[in-house]
Amino acid sequence: MTSSELLVGVVLPYIAMTAFVVGITYRFSNWSKTPQPGKLTLYPTKGWDTSTAVREAIFFPNLYKGDRLLWVLAWSFHAALAFAFLGHVRVVTGQLDSAMLALGLSTANIATLSAAAGGAAGIVLVVAASALLCRRLLLRRAREISGGPDFLALLLLVAVIASGDLMRFGSTPIELAETRAWVISLFTFSPMVPTNPAVLLHAFCAELLILYLPLSKLMHFGGLFYTLALVRRT
Amino acid sequence: MTNEESVVNAINAIKKGPKVLKLYMDACVKCGTCASVCPIYYGKQEPEYNPARRSDLIRSIYKKHNTLAGRLFGGLVGAKDFDEATFAQWQERFYSCTACRRCAQFCPMGIDNSVITRKARTILDGLGMTPKSLQKVVSISLEKRNTDGASAEAFKAAVEFIEEEMLEEHGTPIRIPIDVVGADYFYLPPSGDVLVNLEATMGIAKVFYALGMGDKWTMSSKCFDGANYGLFTGNDVHMKAINEPVVQEAKRLGVKHLFMGECGHAFRVMQRMMEAGKWWGSLPFKVINCMEWTAEQINAGKLQFDKTQNPEPVTYHDPCNFAKSCNIIEAPRIILKASCADFRDMTPNGAHNWCCGGGGGLAAMNELKEFKMTVSGIRKRDQIKDTGATYVAAACSNCKRQLTQLMEHHETHVTVGGVHDLLSRAILIDGKAAKRTNYLQ
Numbered sequence: 189m190t191s192s193e194l195l196v197g198v199v200l201p202y203i204a205m206t207a208f209v210v211g212i213t214y215r216f217s218n219w220s221k222t223p224q225p226g227k228l229t230l231y232p233t234k235g236w237d238t239s240t241a242v243r244e245a246i247f248f249p250n251l252y253k254g255d256r257l258l259w260v261l262a263w264s265f266h267a268a269l270a271f272a273f274l275g276h277v278r279v280v281t282g283q284l285d286s287a288m289l290a291l292g293l294s295t296a297n298i299a300t301l302s303a304a305a306g307g308a309a310g311i312v313l314v315v316a317a318s319a320l321l322c323r324r325l326l327l328r329r330a331r332e333i334s335g336g337p338d339f340l341a342l343l344l345l346v347a348v349i350a351s352g353d354l355m356r357f358g359s360t361p362i363e364l365a366e367t368r369a370w371v372i373s374l375f376t377f378s379p380m381v382p383t384n385p386a387v388l389l390h391a392f393c394a395e396l397l398i399l400y401l402p403l404s405k406l407m408h409f410g411g412l413f414y415t416l417a418l419v420r421r422t
Numbered sequence: 423m424t425n426e427e428s429v430v431n432a433i434n435a436i437k438k439g440p441k442v443l444k445l446y447m448d449a450c451v452k453c454g455t456c457a458s459v460c461p462i463y464y465g466k467q468e469p470e471y472n473p474a475r476r477s478d479l480i481r482s483i484y485k486k487h488n489t490l491a492g493r494l495f496g497g498l499v500g501a502k503d504f505d506e507a508t509f510a511q512w513q514e515r516f517y518s519c520t521a522c523r524r525c526a527q528f529c530p531m532g533i534d535n536s537v538i539t540r541k542a543r544t545i546l547d548g549l550g551m552t553p554k555s556l557q558k559v560v561s562i563s564l565e566k567r568n569t570d571g572a573s574a575e576a577f578k579a580a581v582e583f584i585e586e587e588m589l590e591e592h593g594t595p596i597r598i599p600i601d602v603v604g605a606d607y608f609y610l611p612p613s614g615d616v617l618v619n620l621e622a623t624m625g626i627a628k629v630f631y632a633l634g635m636g637d638k639w640t641m642s643s644k645c646f647d648g649a650n651y652g653l654f655t656g657n658d659v660h661m662k663a664i665n666e667p668v669v670q671e672a673k674r675l676g677v678k679h680l681f682m683g684e685c686g687h688a689f690r691v692m693q694r695m696m697e698a699g700k701w702w703g704s705l706p707f708k709v710i711n712c713m714e715w716t717a718e719q720i721n722a723g724k725l726q727f728d729k730t731q732n733p734e735p736v737t738y739h740d741p742c743n744f745a746k747s748c749n750i751i752e753a754p755r756i757i758l759k760a761s762c763a764d765f766r767d768m769t770p771n772g773a774h775n776w777c778c779g780g781g782g783g784l785a786a787m788n789e790l791k792e793f794k795m796t797v798s799g800i801r802k803r804d805q806i807k808d809t810g811a812t813y814v815a816a817a818c819s820n821c822k823r824q825l826t827q828l829m830e831h832h833e834t835h836v837t838v839g840g841v842h843d844l845l846s847r848a849i850l851i852d853g854k855a856a857k858r859t860n861y862l863q
Binding site: 215219222223224225226227228229230231232248250251253254255258262327328329330332333334335336337338340403404405407408411412414415416418419420 | 437438439440441442444445446448449450451452453454455457458459463467469472474475478489490491495497498499500523526527528529530531532533534537694695698699745746747748749751772773774
């Protein structure tokens with residue numbers, strides 16, 4: 189195990205996950221605890237409840253009304269991200285595979301399905317992220333409010349996506365079993381390191397992103413439930 | 423304290439709340455959607471008019487002092503310490519936002535930039551940096567209890583004049599009761615609707631008369647202005663000081679309803695802030711709005727109209743404070759459709775309506791005339807033009823002032839007035855509409 193393998197395969201995962209959990213817990217609890225005297229109801233609103241929150245999180249209706257092109261980019265980006273996230277669950281656990289096998293799919297079917305869905309998500313992600321980056325650089329009203337954190341977040345995402353795509357489309361295809369063994373070894377505190385350099389590269393980019401996330405505007409994945417609720421409560 | 427200490431202290435205080443401001447310091451994703459729906463940015467695509475960039479004036483200082491990333495990485499993460507040169511632009515920047523809240527309706531995160539604008543204005547006010555024009559309105563309000571600085575005598579004379587006008591129109595005395603203890607309704611308009619745009623108050627008086635409730639309402643010679651510029655300058659102490667005498671007067675008169683006139687921000691302060699926030703505890707009266715009340719009477723079939731009195735095409739401008747903050751959208755349309763032969767809506771309308779360009783107190787700032795005519799009002803001008811209407815009704819003195827100037831400036835030949843103004847021309851009193859055909863405006 190080289191020192192960089194040790195860093196990426198063992199040390200950073202623990203640091204990143206700890207920072208992530210502590211960071212987002214701190215931010216959410218901090219937001220929750222801050223007092224809000226008075227309401228700022230903004231119409232039109234039908235109030236704020238769970239179904240509204242879920243609809244906002246899934247379809248971005250506000251953005252749809254405000255900027256259709258951005259909605260197309262942002263929605264396809266986030267939808268593909270959710271898809272890719274779901275795919276990553278397979279890395280952690282065999283449960284999804286078992287479920288699919290129980291449904292009558294063969295191991296080969298699952299592999300094909302995963303390759304098709306994961307590959308599609310990977311392509312959509314890289315296209316959408318690049319388009320969002322171009323929009324930020326080319327569209328005046330976005331460019332004039334963009335700064336370091338905006339580009340940093342996008343570039344980190346692009347790095348994670350590109351390295352992920354490299355794993356799927358690159359010359360040394362990844363072995364799910366090996367990657368799963370690595371992740372499980374982390375959970376059981378008996379660390380080992382994957383040998384595929386593409387996996388290590390992808391892991392490194394992801395670790396940086398996870399480290400940065402609690403400090404960044406990417407917290408909007410939870411923040412929007414607070415901010416939208418504030419103007420929607422009647 | 424230096425400017426720097428005052429500004430930084432005030433911004434640091436945000437971390438203790440209110441929650442809305444604190445979240446707004448953290449939650450912006452810089453997507454630019456606010457700019458695409460902002461009336462100011464529509465008028466002129468300049469970086470300083472981009473809402474997110476304006477809000478960043480505060481956000482960057484907050485980040486510098488209150489976030490780990492900001493302290494560690496500074497400019498790299500959008501954090502920037504206070505500097506006098508940037509602060510020197512604050513007044514102009516935060517008084518080029520009309521606080522219309524349109525950005526918040528389309529922001530994917532639901533960020534209401536008007537909250538940040540008001541916070542900045544609070545800070546400016548604390549340093550005596552509120553524009554002189556608005557400072558003057560606030561001090562006149564505090565001293566005279568109305569934004570026009572009118573005396574009780576002037577008010578009574580105006581009311582007498584309105585009564586004479588109505589007598590002339592209908593040949594029957596329609597009274598406007600003043601200082602009647604024990605009345606049910608205490609009518610509180612913007613003072614302009616008594617002193618300048620008389621027809622609005624004529625409309626109200628006629629509605630009460632037609633319902634046989636001519637003795638159930640009253641005005642006050644002490645408090646005849648609902649306007650509250652403390653909302654615009656960001657000074658909560660002033661806002662409450664301007665509000666309190668009205669509440670006291672309503673209590674003294676023993677009314678059941680504080681009956682607010684056609685003034686969006688006055689109603690918002692009174693109902694959404696004072697009443698809902700229980701500024702003065704629980705109240706013996708309820709805050710209601712004249713348009714909702716009249717619309718109810720129309721829906722109940724209690725009022726009759728002669729629409730031919732208003733044959734011209736009429737459109738309605740939704741004041742932001744009424745539509746976006748108080749959800750009063752249908753009522754004015756019910757009144758206008760009952761009173762006018764040709765009512766046309768703008769697109770978009772209701773809560774998604776575009777600001778007149780004079781919101782947030784800007785209407786009262788003559789020094790911003792150029793900006794209001796050529797930047798903030800452009801979208802509204804086009805919207806009105808597109809309807810082909812020759813009369814635009816707006817239930818707000820500030821909107822009316824801005825729109826009147828805007829229509830004149832662009833030579834559109836569109837008349838601007840209120841909602842009850844048109845009702846006043848068409849409502850049947852003892853079976854007959856007003857005889858008048860030539861109106862003051």
